[in-house]
Amino acid sequence: MVRVSLQQGDITQVEIDAIVNAANSGLRGGGGVDGAIHAAGGPEILAECQRLRQTTLPHGLPTGQAVATTAGRLPARHVIHVVGPVYDRSEDRSALLRSAYTSALRVADELGASGVAFPAVSAGVYGWPLDDAARLAVTSVLGAMTQVRDVRFVLFNAGAYQAFSAALAATHPPSSPR
Numbered sequence: 001m002v003r004v005s006l007q008q009g010d011i012t013q014v015e016i017d018a019i020v021n022a023a024n025s026g027l028r029g030g031g032g033v034d035g036a037i038h039a040a041g042g043p044e045i046l047a048e049c050q051r052l053r054q055t056t057l058p059h060g061l062p063t064g065q066a067v068a069t070t071a072g073r074l075p076a077r078h079v080i081h082v083v084g085p086v087y088d089r090s091e092d093r094s095a096l097l098r099s100a101y102t103s104a105l106r107v108a109d110e111l112g113a114s115g116v117a118f119p120a121v122s123a124g125v126y127g128w129p130l131d132d133a134a135r136l137a138v139t140s141v142l143g144a145m146t147q148v149r150d151v152r153f154v155l156f157n158a159g160a161y162q163a164f165s166a167a168l169a170a171t172h173p174p175s176s177p178r
Helices: 032-041 043-054 094-111 132-141 158-171
Strands: 003-008 020-021 066-070 078-082 113-119 150-155
Touching: 003 132, 003 158, 020 032, 020 094, 032 043, 043 066, 043 113, 066 094, 078 094, 094 113, 094 132, 132 150, 132 158
Parallel strands: 003 150, 020 078, 020 113, 113 150
Antiparallel strands: 066 078
C-alpha cells in the first residue's frame, strides 16, 4: 500500500527516485514548477524533451499522460512530466487530472521507482481550484494500482499544504466512538 505524505517546500530539492513535473504539452519548459525543474535540472532535461518531440511525441504530450526523462542535475533520479488539464467551469475535466496522477505512477512503476514526489498539478496557472485539485490528487494516488510505496506531495506554499492536508484527512475520517 502506498504511503502518502505532505511537505511544504521546493520539489527541485527532494531526494527521491522521481519527481513529477507539471509540464506543458510541448515539453519546452515554462513557468512555475516546470520552469523551476528545468532551471535546477539543467539543459539535459530539455535536451531529452526535445529528443522525445523529434521521435515518439511529435505532436507533444497529451493532457493526462506522462513521460519520463533524466533528472539532470536534480537530486532525484528521474523527472516524470505530466500535462494537467486547464480548468474550465463549463466542462468537467476531472478525469484528465486524475489521469495525470495515475499515468505518472504507471511510468514510475516502469522505471522501478519506489518513491515519487508530486506538485499540485493544474492548481497554478492552469487555474484548477486548489481544494478540488487536492481532493482529486489524493484520491487518485490512494486509489491507484502501483508498486510505488512512498508518494510525497511537495507543496510550494502554506495554502496548498493546508488544502492537501484537508484532502488527506478526508480520506481517513476519525473513528466514531462506540
